Amino acid sequence: MLDKSSIVIPIEVMSEDESELARELQICNACRYCEGFCAVFPAMTRRLDFSKADVNYLANLCHNCGACYHACQYAPPHEFMVNIPQAMARVRLETYTQYAWPKKLGALYQRNGLFVSLTLAFSLLIFSLAAHVQTSNQMTSHLEGNFYAVFPHSVLAIIFGVIFGFVLISLGIGVRRFWKDISTDRATTEAVIEASTNALTLKYLDGGHGEGCNESDDAFTLMRRRFHHFTFYGFMLCFAATSVATMYHYVLKWDAPYPVLSLPVLLGIAGGIGLLIGPAGLLWLNLRRHDQHGDVRQRPMDRVFITLLFLSGFTGLALLIWRDSPAMVNLLAIHLGVISALFISLPYGKFAHGIFRCAALLKSSIERRQASNLNLGSD
Incomplete structure (x- = not known):
């Protein structure tokens, strides 16, 4: 029988949340009822x-x-108070803060709602003013869907290239530091392929048994996994649409606007629909989720990120529908403001969980193969 007083935590410099998770993991390690649930x-x-x-x-x-x-038989109100999802959510936030680059900007995780709100307001203001200045001497009804008559392609490429470059550098440095602390092992091709497959299919959102997550009650559902897929692949399709349009512009010398049935527009439509369905579903599930699932203090960060993703898809589709109308200029400014705020906030918001989780999945794949090799060797 487990005795709470017998749970010993190694003496190490840990935060309160890290120590609490270590205590709960010791209890789980003695119980092992959930051993087949997921990679953890x-x-x-x-x-x-x-x-x-x-x-x-x-x-x-x-x-x-x-x-x-x-x-869990030791979950609240049991005296052991084991709540692995909540304890891990709190430690994840500390991880993002600890490995943020530049380090001082890690504090933005603690004030993410305010940070994103101010960033969105500033981005909308800048793009709206710029659009007004650019079109002050033009008839907006004569722009005929040509976004680059409002903002030159080269200007947008520089602005978003700088933002995207900073995102890559910031998250890249952070996850590299994280990897150096958690692993000294060399990644094999097989481990990389397995980890990538698990990440792209969201394998571990099936609850470890294929039936899905537990939401507000004991019922299993795959909705969370499916809405994540809509969101992720919607985002990637929109990114692909932008990439193809850039190739059209610089390589093929095809100027925008492109026909509705052209590849970049079709990719953008599919991506925009994904960014409507996925984030709307995730927000609905988040609003209904039980307080014991995760850390309620992080819900503003979760919801503001989901909302930005939804607005990206919504404003993008609205811009496509009304691109030949006088409303195009204002819709373009709003869409670019939303996209700008989304990308600027990526290194210091909920998006980080995907990057750090991929690193953890890779380590898990490496470890599992090492354990299998040791077992084969002992046989």
């Missing part, structure tokens, strides 16, 4: 105790599906 629990059982690096790694490996909380 097999990785957990390979350890006898938990260092700071272990705790950060396992927290980012968690997909917050909720299955272990609903199955």
Whole structure:
């Protein structure tokens, strides 16, 4: 029988939330009822105790599906107070803050709602003023859907190229530091392929048994996994649309606007629809989710990111529908303001969870292969 007083945590410089997660993982390691639920629990059982690096790694490996909380015999109101999804969510936020680059900007995670709101307001103001200046001497009804008559392509390429470059550098440095702390192992091609497949299919949002996540009750549902797929692939289709349009402009010398049945427009339509369905569904699930699922203090950060994704799809589709109308200029300014705010906030908001989770999935794949090789060797 487990005795709460017998749970020993290694003496190490950990935060309060990291120490709490280490305590709960010790209890889970003794119980092992959830061993087959997801990648977290097999990785957990390979350890006898938990260092700071272990705790950060396992927290980012968690997909917050909720299955272990609903199955746990030690969950509140039991005196052990084991709530793995909540404890891991709190440690994940500390991880993002700790590995943020530049480090001082990690504080933006703690004030993400305010940061994104101010960024959105500023971006909308700048693009609206710029659009007004650019078209002050033109008849907006004669622009005929030509976005680049309002904002030259080269100007947009520079603005968003700088923003996107900073996003890549910031997240790249952060996840590289995270990887150096959690792993000294070399990634094999097989491990990379497996981790990439698990990330792209969101394998561990199936609750470990294929039936899905637990939402506001004990019922299983795959809705969260499906809405994530709509969101992610909608985002990637929009990115592909922009990339193809850029190739048309610079390589093929085809000037915008492009016909509705052209590849960049079709990709944009499909992506925009995905960014309507996915974020709307995720926001609906988030509003209904039980308080014990994850960290309620992070819900503003979750919701503002979901809302920005939804607005990206909504304003993009609205711009396409009314691109030949006088409303095009204002719609273009609004859409660019939303996209600008989304990308500027990526390194210091909920988007970081996908980057750090991919790193954790890669380590999990490496570890699993090492364990299998050791077992084969012992046979």
